[in-house]
Amino acid sequence: MKRKFLFISCEEAQEICDKSQYGEATAWEKLKLNLRYLYCSITRKYVKRNKKLSDSINQAPLDCLQKEELNALQKEFNLKLEQQKQG
């Protein structure tokens, strides 16, 4: 029972790692992840790759259209598309 309490599966470790990238993993979850990290090479590989992805995303000047902007664009485009079909 105790063992299950502290030792987590690889999938669980990966989910905690994902949450951790967004600052949403609790201290207890992080502790369990760190424990698994010590003896599981798959977890170590996943953590390394996941961190690399986060670093790249933080480094890149990423910008995107907000939902409202996207909707407005879609609306305008649909109008134009209709006009084109009719004309």
Add this chain to the structure above:
Amino acid sequence: MPDHKLDPNKWVSLYSDYLFNYTITRINDREVAKDLVQETFFAGLKSMVNFKGQASERTWLISILKRKIIDHYRKINSKKGKAEVKVNFNTEEDEGDWLEERVADPYDRTAEDTIENEELAMAIQKCMSKLSQKQAQVFKMKTIEGMDTETICNELNITASNLWVIIHRARTAMADCLENNWF
């Protein structure tokens, strides 16, 4: 023999962010960038008959956007009447004076990094466009827009555990894609 086909119904959902990101790194004005993306789609619709199918839809749209960006800068310059070019000439007599003009431009050192980061942003957008629509939507909301889990769950009507499964799949696909195209 044409390999690619155009499907304008999907343009806005598939390519808006990619084109917008491409534009914003070159124009640096959100409103202008939005207008140029819209103009690109309109121009694409207009010249669909000219599409030969040799390039992908995205590549074809980017080529239209590039012309739009060039036209935008031409318009700005013609409004000013002339392009502003500033040249500093250094002669022997200047030696010792205006030291700051002789010091290496600190921005120059990071110019290469800036270009590399912009290319990285485009690679990330490219990989995002390969995700399923749901994965791309959740990944974008969580990672780029930085929305909190509860808001996304309410907006998309999904559970938190569902969200983390989608995020996990998206991140794995993104890491695979970037490993092949960037790292």
